[in-house]
Amino acid sequence: MTDDRCEELADEITASGDLRSPEWRRAVLDTPRHEFLRGGFFRREDGGGRTGWEPVRPGDEEWLPGCYRNESLVTQIAGTVVPTDLDGRIYRLPTSSSTLPGLVVRMLEELNVRDGMRVLEIGTGSGYSTALLCHRLGDETVTSVEVDEEISGRARVALGTVGHHPDLVVGDGLEGHAANAPYDRLIATCGVLDIPAAWPAQVRPGGQILATVGGWLYSSELAGLTVGEDGTATGRLLGGQVSFMLARPQTPPPLGVLPDLGDGPERESSVPWDVMDDWTARFVVQLAAPAGPRSGRRFRGG
Template sequence: MSTAEELRARLVTALTGAGSLTAGWAPSLAAVPRHAFLPETIWADFDGGDTECRRDEDPGRWLRLAYADVPVVTQWDDGAEDGGRTVPTSSASMPTMVAGMLADLDAGPGHRVLEIGTGTGYNAALLAHRLGAGNVSTVEVDAKVAGAARSALRAAGFAPEVVCADGSLGWPASAPYDRLLSTVSLRSIPPAWLSQVRPGGVIVSPVSPLLGGGAVVRLTVGDDAAASGRFTRSSAFMLLRQQRYVGAPVDDYLPGEWPGDAGQSWTRLDPEDVGGDWPALFACALALPDVYYRRHDYGEGRMWWLFDTAVTSWATVDSAPGQPRFEVRQFGPRRLWDEMEAAHDRWAAAGRPGYGRYGLTVTATGQRAWLDEPGNALP
């Protein structure tokens, strides 16, 4: 069986060879033992599925998972102890993503860094190894997770500031920071972060629009406490707890039987073609930040439901294999499918751009997405 040191060395070699790991961060990933930050029971999709893996039952597989280039789930359902596993709520991120986001952060000696989402503590250890523990503060909302991370960090020889608090508020006690790194995804960048990062400083965070898709954004903070920058890579992170969204019941939109008084039309755009194309869905989501969807199967087809968060409008689109057109029903002051189709058409007309052509500008009062340059805001 390979040792932890051998597995870690192979991981660093693989990440370096793939161009994911920069020279500046390679010594930290080579030095910090990822397995030392994982609990005894983990879940990961590697070498045969994402079944539970207990260290005491299969130590070899547990160690391989610790150094595989996969995300490792460490908590379900906010730590509920009823034995169920519905939604993963804490994890150790995929090493490729960890390395890429550290490269985006571009932190170096002398920089003060705030991390949002301590999780296992592994990322904080990497930051502390390179920057010094005194330059690193990390915030975790879950007291049990924060406590476990603090213990793991100390056992591994690192002592950054670990705080149990609401990450959406940052951590003003140790501000200002040169860099802010979020390992949880957001619907919108919190205004508090802008005021806690120095002008010229950098914020790196995953962004997950309500409609779908997700990508990491790299923002530079200006003298006016606004921040702007481009998306760098696709991502799928757990959401900041304070920004989780639960949609209203369908009956709040549609009292009575479907389709009610909804108008009928037809479209040649299959909603499944949008939902199955991550860049397309992301582009539509940036253009429609207050729209979300649900869908359900029936027979050989699938119905998409679009809703607005103001609970004023809804739309349905039937998707059936092999059909030349699809029935649309829309109700309310907004025609949500028309808006969705228009956003998709603009994305296609722009050359089907990927994440790197999109960006975000954030101020104390809100944020807006743009294509190619900040002046070209999405409608």
């Protein structure tokens, strides 16, 4: 049954154009995603103007089919809460997920890896993408960094279950992992406000970095960069409105007491307020102010 589900998933992401090469198809076919979701996932529930999350656990009717949908599946809420921790609904923000397989595979295809290359993955998460890398390149070539010790531990168990034993590191992925450098490729499965200096410093000249660049306006794009002989990295945006949770050290602070928006001089804007509803417009604004959150308040007559 699992083989059939893996094949159906591979067929779906092949049809979408995300899966293009036989090597990555073989990796998808041989990697049972449900092994990386043994702790369950959260189902989104919207109602009453609020977004809540309800646990789906092994044994639930929708758990196994859900594991093989081409969707991102939330696996942790509020930094600590996992599906086995509660019954009912929770109204907090997701903090970890198993990324939709189509996006994972698209990014792996974009890496343009070759046999023997050494890869640094930023954000182990469930371990599913780590397993695909190990299948394609070999466990000894893969280093994966995860900031959350419990998430890393669960990924280690899942990876071992499917026969993979890469170098898993608990630490701040923004610092990379210099001990195993230099790398031929670096892939980030979390969003960043900018490319940390440590990343190109740990990738050999000619090597590539693939990361999602965004900000607190929650508009982001996938960037493909090549490291030069001088240690700088240049490249282009690859498109597709790719979105990941921001790296935890770069997440915005919780909403507190806002400043008095009625205090101070006022001036009319030359652009309408709703321009910020556009993904591209928000992304362009973030280029100037990645750590600028969006807030609003309607005044009388406004």
